[in-house]
Amino acid sequence: MRLHLAALVVDDYDPAIRFFVDALGFELVENTPSLTNDGRPKRWVVVRPPGAETGILLARADGARQQAVVGDQFAGRVGFFLQVDDFDAAYERMVAAGVEFATEPRTEDYGRVAVFLDIAGNRWDLLGPA
Template sequence: MPFLHLVTIVVDDYDPAIDFFVDVLGFELAEDSPSLTNDGRAKRWVVVRPPGAETGILLARADGADQKAAVGSQVAGRVGFFLRVEDFDGTYARLAAAGVAFVTEPRTEEYGRVVVFLDIAGNRWDLVGPA
């Protein structure tokens, strides 16, 4: 049965992105391996994922002007990523204490509690928890 294995987030640099996703969001570092670009230059294959998740995020360092321009705007300023948690208030407080930038105030919607935050690259995420 097919499933979504990876999505890519283009970042300025690997290590600050790993720190954000692992130390701040609590993801696991699933892989950090040396690799090569299509034209033979060194890069890293870096995958993070929430604990227990099958789908991961490939953290890809921007390579060239077009990719650098995409950092933080991969979904044209929309919320493009959704992190579902069981403890909304605790997670919100932990992220706020870690200095995560929130774009909105927490609110309650039909589908649960939600607040919009920015990742290390500037992409918008919904933090979503039970109503």
């Protein structure tokens, strides 16, 4: 058993793809036209870190209820944890790409950490070794 995908509700596909691929360095695994349950067009868009098995399904908000959670899927808490081998290189690359960090990098017992915001405003931990 394994976790294959986690869904992340976003405003629109293309800006989200650019953020995850260009700013974070993820791979675009799938970008396929699809249909909603009631026949409207949508896309099946999956991104994931290079070498990872688990991906993120970028799901465009459909309706007011879903639009209301864009950027707040985890009620203001960190909801994703992106672990990297070289924290400083990843942090510098992300800052150069315009990723917004909510905290400065710090060292904890478990390693280096800084909180950043994704394109929608959800909070993520960038984690690296101590």
